[in-house]
Amino acid sequence: MTDDKDVLRDVWFGRIPTCFTLYQDEITEREAEPYYLLLPRISYLTLVTDKVKKHFQKVMRQEEVSEIWFEYEGTPLKWHYPIGLLFDLHASNTALPWSITVHFKNFPEKDLLHCHSKDVIESHFMACIKEADALKHKSQVINEMQKKDHKQLWMGLQNDKFEQFWAINRKLMEYPPEENGFRYIPFRVYQATTERPFIQKLFRPIASGGQLHTLGDLLKDVCPSAITPEDGEQKTQVMIHGIEPMLETPIQWLSEHMSYPDNFLHISIIPRPTD
């Protein structure tokens, strides 16, 4: 359907206007101007911020610069989470542009994974895709692909090439004609208020009677507090790519159309704004 393909494009081309400011304690030779950038929702911080790094390194001394890391209101931002997920989880109901603080010292070893090169990002990205296919197809589709197909997925993401990416990714979205969907849905549910970083469980898209499970069914199973109202009021929002999909949406459709390029549905449960 034409409409469904439009969703794929809307997801791919989503952007978040962001303002990067250097942390005030970093030592500079002259004043550091903030740097503005439109961040792709579907990408990763360390993949798209080379210009940010160059901009701030221009005003710093070489010896003051080690691994870059990002923080929002005191919270170190996990570069291995897609940008859109980080925004929805931490800042979705705040005024734009998103204000991120840039650091070059005191890397928070207990909170963040290191990211010494683009290879680390590629490794992480491919590991997520492989895990998603383990859930969807017992790894059959990803294992049948050649190395060059794997490379094309990564290059498509890195170079923001929708067609190049989907030429291969469409195979990961197929399922046998006798089935009505994937074996299990690759998803993670995030809540900033909990210790646990995310919830991930085995969940089938099709019920034993053949009906399609919905987003609401998944949440009821994985995180019931997210959808049962307290005192009759819905205190939380369920957000994917900056929108609140209807809870009646079939989870199989969401998996095929609103997954991130890593083939996972990253779902945020956030406090509903009170105004």
Added chain:
Amino acid sequence: EPLDDSQASAVCATEEVIRYEYHVLYSNSYQVPVLYFRACFLDGRPLTLDEIWKSVHACYQARLLERPWDTITQQEHPLLGQPFFVLHPCQTNEFMSSILTSSQKHNRLTNYIILWLSTVGPVVGLNLDLSYANLAPEQNT
């Protein structure tokens, strides 16, 4: 004879105490156990992957380099949210099934976790005491 304080501290200064932490988790996605670990010095400074490599016994270093299933990467612990090193799980089924098949051929009783942990553990400094071999096996398979 007892060492006096200055001698005792001189001895300690040449040795480094490293605290290793190992977690065994179960991967729903791959349906196998996965080994997560991290190490730090007593002052809290974490070891880098390079430093951990150096502490792995030389005989395992060569093996690690040639076997893809022993790849170690840094990943987020799914329950604690903190960085750990992880022994990659995607080939676990392959090497475990060959061990299990030969055990069954020789009618040896098996405990999956002991078999798995005694294979992957020593590679990252975790050595199981031999008494684990005497533990009661699993009821099925």
